[in-house]
Amino acid sequence: MAEEKQTGRWGMVIDLDVCTGCNACVTACAMENNIPWVGEEDAGYGRGMHWIRVQRYWEGEYPEVSPHYQPVMCQQCGRAPCEPVCPVFATVHSEEQQINLQVYNRCIGTRYCANNCPYIARSFNWFDYSQQIPTPMNYYLNPNVTVRRRGVMEKCTFCVQRIYEGQERAKAEGRVVQDGEIVPACAQACPTDAIIFGDLSDPESRVSKAARNQRRYTLLEELGTEPKVTYLKGEGTYGG
Amino acid sequence: MAVEAKSLSTPLHGMDAEEAELREQLMFDPRPREELNRMVMESMVHTTPRYWAVVAFLAVVVLVCLFGAWGYMIATGIGLAGVRKPVYWGVFIVTFVFWIGISHAGTFVSAILRVFKAEFRRPFTRAAELMTTFGLAAGALYPLIHLGRVWVFYWMIPYPNARWLWPNFRSPLVWDFLAITTYLLSSTIYLYLPLIPDLAMARDRTQGWRHAIYKTLALGWRGTEAEWARLRKAITIFAFAIIPVMFSVHTIVSWDFAVSQTAVWNSTIFGPYFIVGAILSGVSAVVTILVILRATLKNMDYFIRMEHLDALGKLLLVFSMAWAYFFFNDYLVSWYGGYEAVRRVLFFHSSGPDSWIWWSMIIFNVLIPWLTLWNRRIRRTPWAMLIITLLINVGMYFERYTIVPMTLAHQRFPFDWGNYVPRIEIIISIGTLALFILLYMLASRLIPMVPVWEVREGQEAHMIRQIGKAKVPTVSELE
Numbered sequence A: 001m002a003e004e005k006q007t008g009r010w011g012m013v014i015d016l017d018v019c020t021g022c023n024a025c026v027t028a029c030a031m032e033n034n035i036p037w038v039g040e041e042d043a044g045y046g047r048g049m050h051w052i053r054v055q056r057y058w059e060g061e062y063p064e065v066s067p068h069y070q071p072v073m074c075q076q077c078g079r080a081p082c083e084p085v086c087p088v089f090a091t092v093h094s095e096e097q098q099i100n101l102q103v104y105n106r107c108i109g110t111r112y113c114a115n116n117c118p119y120i121a122r123s124f125n126w127f128d129y130s131q132q133i134p135t136p137m138n139y140y141l142n143p144n145v146t147v148r149r150r151g152v153m154e155k156c157t158f159c160v161q162r163i164y165e166g167q168e169r170a171k172a173e174g175r176v177v178q179d180g181e182i183v184p185a186c187a188q189a190c191p192t193d194a195i196i197f198g199d200l201s202d203p204e205s206r207v208s209k210a211a212r213n214q215r216r217y218t219l220l221e222e223l224g225t226e227p228k229v230t231y232l233k234g235e236g237t238y239g240g
Numbered sequence B: 001m002a003v004e005a006k007s008l009s010t011p012l013h014g015m016d017a018e019e020a021e022l023r024e025q026l027m028f029d030p031r032p033r034e035e036l037n038r039m040v041m042e043s044m045v046h047t048t049p050r051y052w053a054v055v056a057f058l059a060v061v062v063l064v065c066l067f068g069a070w071g072y073m074i075a076t077g078i079g080l081a082g083v084r085k086p087v088y089w090g091v092f093i094v095t096f097v098f099w100i101g102i103s104h105a106g107t108f109v110s111a112i113l114r115v116f117k118a119e120f121r122r123p124f125t126r127a128a129e130l131m132t133t134f135g136l137a138a139g140a141l142y143p144l145i146h147l148g149r150v151w152v153f154y155w156m157i158p159y160p161n162a163r164w165l166w167p168n169f170r171s172p173l174v175w176d177f178l179a180i181t182t183y184l185l186s187s188t189i190y191l192y193l194p195l196i197p198d199l200a201m202a203r204d205r206t207q208g209w210r211h212a213i214y215k216t217l218a219l220g221w222r223g224t225e226a227e228w229a230r231l232r233k234a235i236t237i238f239a240f241a242i243i244p245v246m247f248s249v250h251t252i253v254s255w256d257f258a259v260s261q262t263a264v265w266n267s268t269i270f271g272p273y274f275i276v277g278a279i280l281s282g283v284s285a286v287v288t289i290l291v292i293l294r295a296t297l298k299n300m301d302y303f304i305r306m307e308h309l310d311a312l313g314k315l316l317l318v319f320s321m322a323w324a325y326f327f328f329n330d331y332l333v334s335w336y337g338g339y340e341a342v343r344r345v346l347f348f349h350s351s352g353p354d355s356w357i358w359w360s361m362i363i364f365n366v367l368i369p370w371l372t373l374w375n376r377r378i379r380r381t382p383w384a385m386l387i388i389t390l391l392i393n394v395g396m397y398f399e400r401y402t403i404v405p406m407t408l409a410h411q412r413f414p415f416d417w418g419n420y421v422p423r424i425e426i427i428i429s430i431g432t433l434a435l436f437i438l439l440y441m442l443a444s445r446l447i448p449m450v451p452v453w454e455v456r457e458g459q460e461a462h463m464i465r466q467i468g469k470a471k472v473p474t475v476s477e478l479e
Ligand code: SF4
Pocket: A073, A074, A075, A076, A077, A080, A081, A082, A083, A100, A116, A117, A118, A119, A120, A121, A122, A155, A225
């Protein structure tokens, strides 16, 4: 259908000038997507599994330092380097949403995709973390999202379950998806509205307009991965 | 000009110094065929309590370190290994590349030297070919060991299935899978072909269970002229055919890295660089094993002589130089490219917390061989060659360690940098090393380690002739 085609290119803009580095997106993402916590020891060793992380960099010498925050998740590359290297087609492009999806059932855990992702956006289930959730806590799990088992790769999906839900709702009500109707968990949680999500194929959507902002850049542009996430950053401003 | 030439093939009493020197070479020191056969048979059946003690020890190590630890890891999770974000590949892949490298020895020594008619290869082609087969057996385990979900490994195999899903032929891991199985298959056949006459020889000289095995394996070989002609043809075809296969295997292994876009991995020279490295480490391992065989296996000091260590030592020197050339070429162009991420990785290699690995690699692969192997006396000293070749292999292992985890540790975003500490990988790697040695030790008592007919053939062709007053070594064209 024509309308469905229209809602094709989901994208995101992150305004670093208003990001305060509060990590609300990280928390919201973990709750929405059933991201297990890995325990103190493994987290300390560098096995935290967040699909989105706030990279923190410092500029200047102490005490004249200014922090820079940069939320980074899977950039949903248009030409994703993670895809061709998977021997079993576990990481694939979805035709409809134009995003990169991980098929957990198919993944055999070669971890090649994670090596080839220049953004280090992928997380691996080293152990059966999801089995270690103490009993009452398992009620927090989101029924719309698969709980991953040990030995598979996972990563940000742009909250594909929410995209589906929005599309289905609009279809049931016989209309097209409105701009701003579908919001991933990170964008919803962001107190400063630094994360804008929407349809890039609609030139009038908020995200398209923001993506044309002159402060725009994409991460590691030189690699030609054509990311769907755009960052905004002005010169000489503090924060962000 | 008429030359009066006299063959001096059979050792005479009262040789002069010149002739004695020539007779130090295996080819000019022939013994009767029956004696050669007897010597090889003796080496196969001769075992000492020490041999069995070592075999038992290795078997325990294989059981505990390889199958025990691996089973435990399958039951618990790949997290027992030290891999972490962003170092998703660690010692498992390092050891995998290492064993695949070792497996180049057999083909190189046997096929390439056979094609080029290098006579010194004759007594140890089999010892080298066995390394190919067992090295591949040890290496081929790793793509399985390192999987997150090994129980569904067969999804990588192209087979018709209910889901109508094929593996992704664009993935280098599928290329790997195909290349390694091809190489394993062809190198096993290539090991087997020249073995047939020797198996027949063993069949005729044994009783009991050994006789039964050899009888089946020898395929009814009788040694007629027609059989020999066919065997020669088959070996020649395989020798030529297996060379491109050998080149393809390590090239494809290198493409696992080179086609990715990780900084420093993405290098166009990785193919030949890996091959040269593989041959360097493979030939070193051949020397190591020859020295050990010579010391432990009965009658081997007749077959394996200083001239062989000498010749292999020269080869090693050449390959060490070639390796250094490729390494330098790869390093310089990457560095000169000026890409910040690449430079940071290179800087991390030589000055990070694990830089001792990088420096040891340079010392073991370049400095030590260059300082020692030019010297004829050192090349002819077994214990020195043992140490040098072991060090070269340690150096080559470090090279792969530098390439795999030490490169991944420094990705493009400084935020993700992280160091890698191997954990259970070390135990499992020791397990496969034990598996390799164990298989080799068992094989040394089951199949003739020396291709008797090839040695015999060489000795027939070589002669010391007396031309006038001089004694001249000659070799007649065989084929
Ligand atoms: S950011 Fe990484 S995981 Fe996401 S599509 Fe690109 S390569 Fe794949």
